[in-house]
Amino acid sequence: MHRRSFLQSAASIAAVSASPLFGRRARAQGKNVLRMGFADEVLTLDPIKTVYGPDILIQGIMFSRLLRASADRKQLFPGLAASHEISEDGKTYTFKLADAKFSDGSPITAEDVAFSYTRMRFQKDSAYAGPFTALEKTEAVDSKTVVMHLNKKFTPFIQNVEIWNSGIVPKAAVEQLGDDKFAQTPVSSGPFRLVEWKKGDRVILEKNPNYYRPGLPYLDGIEILYVPDDNTRVSMLRAGEIDMLLGAPYQLISQLAAEGFQATPEPSSIINELLINHSTEPFNNIQVRQAVSLGIDRQAIADAVTLGLGKPASSLMAPVLNYFNTDLPVPVRDVAKAKELLAQAGKPNLSFDLLISAGLAAEERTAVLIQSQLAEVGVTANITKVDSTQEWNSLVDGTYQATLNWWYNETPDPDIALRWAIWGAGENKSYYTRYNSDKVNELLEQGAAAPEGDGRKAIYYEAQKIAYEEVAQIGLFYPPYRNVYSPKVKDMKLNPGLQFSTIDEVKLEG
């Protein structure tokens, strides 16, 4: 090619590409497609393989469970099971299945339910079998009847059958495809089924025509877009490229609300806390724990980090959970008392390492506030920033003194929550704090077996009170979810257990 003609053609290509007249969005998007912006990427579509946030959300949308939760998760309705019965001794659960089909048109049978539960409970790489340890055996009695045998009376069980990882998967498809392939191209039982998973970009779902709830879902489809950058996610919402986003920066929430977006913070079951290692100095001393707890101003931290949207913590579980102990006050900061306790403990010049994840702005802000508040008590907190997975490894190995962390709870029942947070007999040793109170451990076993009512309430109140008095951990604040929806989106809500439990009833208008 002659050089000049090369330059000319290059120039004309540049001119054409600069023109905005070309191509107004060629992608065929049914107008009823909800586009969601996630900060983290979906990694697997097999509900038993993960406890990772974005996976939990999409799996909850794709796989129906035996029971179905209301939008706020407070009530349970019949799901794939039309009815259920619990035996007198509380150890046998019988579920009668509704007429339902998988997204490939095959019927959902008792065999599939037994397969799904056995897989989730007993397959070795099932990531979250913990809530189902009481389940010994699941069997299909006939094509519509499933019986589950527990090894003990376990009241929370009926709520646990709504947890996302107990979603029903088709036995035939899993066996035919194998686990790895099924995780990429699953057959679903929920309101939406997979069209295409463009890794690193988006997951495209369409309405499942075989969904068991008649006339639902209202949406034609859902696209879940992976948008790691906070500012870009907000810009996309403003430009109408997504219809909702998860996790808006706190400082933008009121502004987005003023622009007409639905930005009311939704209650979550998240608690942010300071985890302390009971197995080593200095937090193996109760006076030190009490002193540090009294030295921290929870309200100030909640105000600074969540800009007033979060509430200071009293108990070690979130207030949306059942049997949350409302009698426990938020500890009031008392510098003099804290100094006195430290003097009694013989540690007037206490210092400890506070491990935090590098790069998380909210965590860094919290750490700096704790550091300055404790400095007035005469305690030195040395902030050490590490990679988040390294923080986890230190937590698991018990090679830390104090660290910031947070968690949420799937069910409104406090069983899973308190077993996660303060059950020293569990695999995670009270959230890796090594807090171990025989009394609390015993209470949690009693609570799990007790029937709903005042007796059960008293047990859980007592367990929370002991952990509060012994300062098992230092709860800091209860943050809300920070999801923002376009005004077109109707009836969409993330429940406190991190599920869009009524996604099949969500509409797009206008």
Next chain:
Amino acid sequence: MDRFAFVLRRPLQLVPVLIGISLVTFILVQLMPGDPVRVMLGPRASEEAIRIVRARYGLDQPILLQYGYYIVNVLRADFGRSLAFRAPVIDVILARLVPTVCLLVYGLVLSVAFTVALSIAAARRPGAWVDQTVRLFCVAGLGLPSFWLGLMLIMLFSLRLKLFPVSGFGDSLPDVLWHLFLPALTIAIAVTPILTRNLRATLVTQSAADYAVAGRSKGLSENYVFFRHVFPNSLLPTISLLGIVVSFLIGGTVVVETVFNVPGMGQLMVRAVLLRDYFIVQGVTLFFAVGVVLTSFVVDIVTVALDPRVKL
């Protein structure tokens, strides 16, 4: 054709380069603190599930053995499986390759167009107001960080004027050109000043060279001298520089891809590092390395083709 012979032997040099790169990335990745399995399963996953997945990917083996397996597999063109995506590395990378290549090419086409236009405008009358304006643009363009510039372009062209989308890639060629315009422009604004300064300076020097004076003295028009003689003779240094800029950009699309949410290799790399997805990090690094070597190879060929005096 023998002046090309040496150039054509260049790909052979790729082999030791790639072995070195694979060893260095493997060691660096292993030195990164953290645990990929815990990230991908989520912190609340049971210890047993974490142990099993770790074993499945051979992460419980001694490091030297892991490297041995890795090299043997790479020689068989098997780059391993992504830990996070549970899919072959090569598939994950190929899915991301097209957006990055499109973005790079688009950005470079814009940069070259801007560079040629601005340099010519500036060099025709050195010191005139056009030249000064171009210089001002160059200084400003060099000083603006890409993430900030990208955000400003989004606010102006996407949110206010609604001419271009904030994010994404697109399906057809016009759609891709439309989606990638702002990210490509961001790249162009960063790259153009570097190239323009170089090309303008060469143009000015060459305009005063003996052959230009000789041309003018035999009565050729200023335009003819400039475009027929000065301009082609000034291109070579800028093309060499362009090669360096491209090599730099191959690894440098990270910021632009993140701001505009383009599902490309840069974004994949950041994600893989955060997730400790060892095999993706290694795979992407190898791809980047090949890209850099290929770029210098292409520049060599172009240089030899354009300038008969060059003998390598």
